[in-house]
Structures are given as structure tokens and as C-alpha cells.
Amino acid sequence: MKSKLQIWHPFTPAADPLPIHVKRAEGVYLHTEDGRRIIDGISSWWVNLHGHGHPAIVAAIAEQAARIDHVLLAGFTNDTVEELATRLRTVLPPELKHIFFSDDGSTAVEVALKIAVQYWKNTGRPEKAGIVALEHAYHGDTVGAMSVGDDSGFTESFTSLLFPIHRVYSAYCYRCPVGKVRATCHVDCTEKLRRLLEEKHNEIAAVIVEPLLQGAGGMIVHPVEFLQRVRQMCTDFGVLLIDDEVLTGFGRCGRMFAGEIAGVVPDLMCISKGLTGGVLPMAATVCTDEIHAAFQGEESSRTFYHGHSYTGNPIAAAAAVASLKIFKSEPAFERIASIAEIHRERLAAVREHPAVGDVRSIGTVAAIELKAEDPGYFSKLRPKLYNFFIDRGVLLRPLGNVIYILPPYVITSAELNFIHDRIAEALDFCAGSTIAPGGS
Numbered sequence: 542m543k544s545k546l547q548i549w550h551p552f553t554p555a556a557d558p559l560p561i562h563v564k565r566a567e568g569v570y571l572h573t574e575d576g577r578r579i580i581d582g583i584s585s586w587w588v589n590l591h592g593h594g595h596p597a598i599v600a601a602i603a604e605q606a607a608r609i610d611h612v613l614l615a616g617f618t619n620d621t622v623e624e625l626a627t628r629l630r631t632v633l634p635p636e637l638k639h640i641f642f643s644d645d646g647s648t649a650v651e652v653a654l655k656i657a658v659q660y661w662k663n664t665g666r667p668e669k670a671g672i673v674a675l676e677h678a679y680h681g682d683t684v685g686a687m688s689v690g691d692d693s694g695f696t697e698s699f700t701s702l703l704f705p706i707h708r709v710y711s712a713y714c715y716r717c718p719v720g721k722v723r724a725t726c727h728v729d730c731t732e733k734l735r736r737l738l739e740e741k742h743n744e745i746a747a748v749i750v751e752p753l754l755q756g757a758g759g760m761i762v763h764p765v766e767f768l769q770r771v772r773q774m775c776t777d778f779g780v781l782l783i784d785d786e787v788l789t790g791f792g793r794c795g796r797m798f799a800g801e802i803a804g805v806v807p808d809l810m811c812i813s814k815g816l817t818g819g820v821l822p823m824a825a826t827v828c829t830d831e832i833h834a835a836f837q838g839e840e841s842s843r844t845f846y847h848g849h850s851y852t853g854n855p856i857a858a859a860a861a862v863a864s865l866k867i868f869k870s871e872p873a874f875e876r877i878a879s880i881a882e883i884h885r886e887r888l889a890a891v892r893e894h895p896a897v898g899d900v901r902s903i904g905t906v907a908a909i910e911l912k913a914e915d916p917g918y919f920s921k922l923r924p925k926l927y928n929f930f931i932d933r934g935v936l937l938r939p940l941g942n943v944i945y946i947l948p949p950y951v952i953t954s955a956e957l958n959f960i961h962d963r964i965a966e967a968l969d970f971c972a973g974s975t976i977a978p979g980g981s
């Protein structure tokens with residue numbers, strides 16, 4: 542029956558249940574054709590910030606569509622995209638002044654990688670073309686983004702397409718790659734990066750990281766010292782730092798950008814997901830004066846020859862402007878702080894549960910790593926947990942044995958506690974089920 546579906550759904554194995562038909566989305570709720578109301582506990586793949594159907598964003602889109610729908614951004618500009626750039630500069634670190642628009646998180650990453658490599662070519666160091674990325678990284682599904690993402694079941698069919706990169710440790714403290722414990726370690730996991738840069742910095746263009754939170758790799762929260770150390774090493778060895786803030790940006794981790802929490806400014810930053818409030822696709826790669834300057838000059842070989850048909854789409858830009866205004870007109874950061882507080886309390890209450898291996902949170906993101914015989918995205922727990930939550934009116938998509946909540950900022954404390962209550966039930970379900978957790 543599934544094979545008759547006309548839409549080929551993303552990340553959807555053939556064995557998954559038929560898709561749920563949504564008729565209306567409002568606030569934190571998805572209203573389905575069969576009369577159910579499902580809480581969107583993952584902000585529809587980590588994009589929605591201010592709730593579905595926010596009237597200010599809806600109005601901005603309608604007004605923009607009537608005025609200018611889409612015009613190309615090569616050789617043209619328009620008021621809306623200019624206003625967006627100006628507003629973005631008020632929230633971005635002041636060092637990141639130049640904004641290259643694209644369409645989604647993966648393309649923002651592709652752009653960052655290409656800018657980094659061409660930067661060194663344009664400045665007379667073409668041999669600096671290598672890229673360093675972290676274990677457990679996820680940066681998207683296009684070929685360049687997959688190359689910097691860690692190897693996984695997502696990428697195994699495409700290894701012949703991927704370009705080689707250097708892989709270094711992530712600060713995955715629960716499964717420390719160098720066998721330390723966080724309370725007494727000195728972020729020794731960064732030593733592999735130091736050794737690599739000492740030896741090969743002359744061949745390396747950039748290090749790419751998901752700052753403080755590796756999302757699809759398992760909602761792995763890094764100590765701030767890890768990001769600070771990586772920044773320092775990049776500076777010391779003359780290598781660019783790319784922060785992929787596609788997930789973490791726009792308040793998700795408690796500040797506008799995760800790098801702020803660590804006091805770290807990268808050379809290039811990728812933003813997308815929450816940029817439009819999670820309503821329309823749009824992305825940007827932003828960079829410093831120094832990088833931008835390397836692309837100026839008479840010779841055409843200096844130009845960055847990259848662009849997409851919908852680059853800087855004015856309707857998406859109008860949604861993004863409206864979303865940034867909502868950060869000022871509504872208490873978004875107070876909401877974020879109260880979500881973070883509830884997460885901390887509720888995670889503390891389940892930390893010692895026999896099914897729980899680790900709990901992690903940062904800002905609006907809470908994660909519980911379950912003990913499992915088969916840890917990782919393809920854990921048997923994933924489909925069982927997904928169905929368990931859907932049956933109880935909650936949309937959560939566990940990353941294998943990692944259950945996480947990543948809600949729109951407008952979720953109320955009652956709604957958020959409702960989700961945590963369902964997770965507490967799921968833990969008992971796991972502890973008592975035939976797939977009883979084992980291993981670590």
C-alpha cells in the first residue's frame with residue numbers, strides 16, 4: 542500500500558506507518574484529518590520558533606507576496622532583503638558583517654566550505670584546502686554536507702561520492718572518546734585536533750563544528766571549553782572556524798547564537814532553520830570583513846561563483862524580518878529561559894531511572910539517552926518510541942535511543958510538562974518491555 546504513495550517522504554523507511562495527514566497547524570499543535578491534536582514537540586524538524594501560524598509572520602508573507610514575489614538577487618536587490626540583512630547584523634556578532642543568502646541548512650554549509658577553500662586560493666594559499674570535522678557531526682544531506690558529516694547509515698550508500706576530510710573527536714562526555722570523566726578532564730578530547738593542526742595546518746582551510754550542540758548525532762551537548770579550545774587552536778594555527786548554527790541559532794540554545802554562550806566568534810557561520818521563524822526555507826552564510834575582502838578585486842577568478850534560483854527570496858525574507866521583530870515584541874527569551882528551567886528540573890527527576898544512561902540539556906533542547914543494546918539512530922527503540930508518543934498525542938522523533946524535546950518557544954509550562962510526563966511513562970515502558978535496555 543505504501544508503495545502507491547505519490548509523495549516520496551524524507552527519511553522514511555518503507556516499514557514506517559502511513560503519514561499522518563495534517564489539516565491545520567496552530568501554535569504548538571498539529572490538527573489531523575482524523576480529528577487528533579498532536580503537540581509538535583520538535584518544532585517540525587527544529588525550525589518553528591514562535592508557534593505555527595503566527596499572525597505577524599502570516600501577514601508579512603501576504604503583504605510581501607502581493608508586492609514582490611521573487612526577483613533574482615544577482616545584479617538586483619530589494620527593500621525586504623536589505624531590511625533583513627540590516628536586522629540580521631544587529632543580532633549577529635559584529636565581526637560577521639557579510640551575508641550570503643541560500644535556501645536551507647545544507648546549502649549554507651556547502652557555501653561555507655566553498656568560501657573557506659576559495660578564501661585560501663584567493664589569498665595565495667591554494668594548498669590550504671582540507672577540511673576538519675567532528676565525530677558525530679551532521680551538517681545536512683547534500684554531498685558536501687554529507688562529506689563533513691560523520692559516517693552513518695545515512696551516508697553509507699554514498700561513500701563513493703564523498704570527499705575526504707580529517708575527522709577529530711567530539712566532546713561526547715557520556716561516551717568520552719579518550720576515556721576521561723568530565724569532572725576531572727581538561728577537554729583532552731581536543732588534543733587530537735591540536736596534533737592534526739600542528740602537523741597539517743598548512744594544508745587545512747577550515748574546521749567545521751556544530752557549536753555546543755551536535756543535533757542529529759544524538760543531541761550531544763559540549764562543554765563551553767571545548768568550543769573555546771577549538772576556536773583558540775584555529776586562531777593559533779591560521780585555520781578558519783565555521784560554526785554551523787543551523788540548528789542552534791535564533792535562541793535555540795538560550796542565546797541568539799550558541800557561540801555567544803562560549804564567547805566564541807567564528808570566521809564563518811551558517812544559519813537557517815529558525816531564520817524565518819520556521820515558516821519558509823531560507824539560509825545564509827555570514828563571514829568577516831577579512832574573508833569578504835579576499836573576494837573583491839578586478840580579476841574574475843576572485844568572484845564567488847555560487848547561487849541558487851531562489852537566493853534571497855523576498856517572501857522568505859519578509860517572514861525572517863517578521864520573526865526577528867517578534868523577538869522584540871514578545872518575551873521570546875523569557876519563554877526560552879522558562880523552557881530551559883523546566884527541562885533541567887524534569888531531567889534531574891529521571892536521571893537515576895534504570896532505563897536512562899545520560900541526560901543533557903541546553904536552552905530549549907532536552908535529551909535523554911537511553912541505555913540500549915543497540916545504541917545509535919537505528920536502535921530498535923526508535924520506531925517503538927515514536928509510535929508510543931504519537932499514540933499519546935506528542936510528536937517526538939527519537940534519534941535512535943536518544944529521546945529529545947525541542948519545542949516552539951510559545952509552548953506553555955503545562956504543555957511542556959505534559960510532554961515530559963509522557964517521556965516518564967516511556968521510560969517505564971522501556972524498562973519493563975521486552976527490549977529492556979542493556980549495555981551502556
Ligand SMILES: Cc1ncc(COP(=O)(O)O)c(C=O)c1O
Binds near residue numbers: 679756757789
Ligand atoms: C547542524 C545542522 N546543519 C545542517 C543541517 C541541514 O539543514 P537542512 O535540512 O535545512 O538542509 C541540519 C539539519 O538538521 C543541522 O542540524
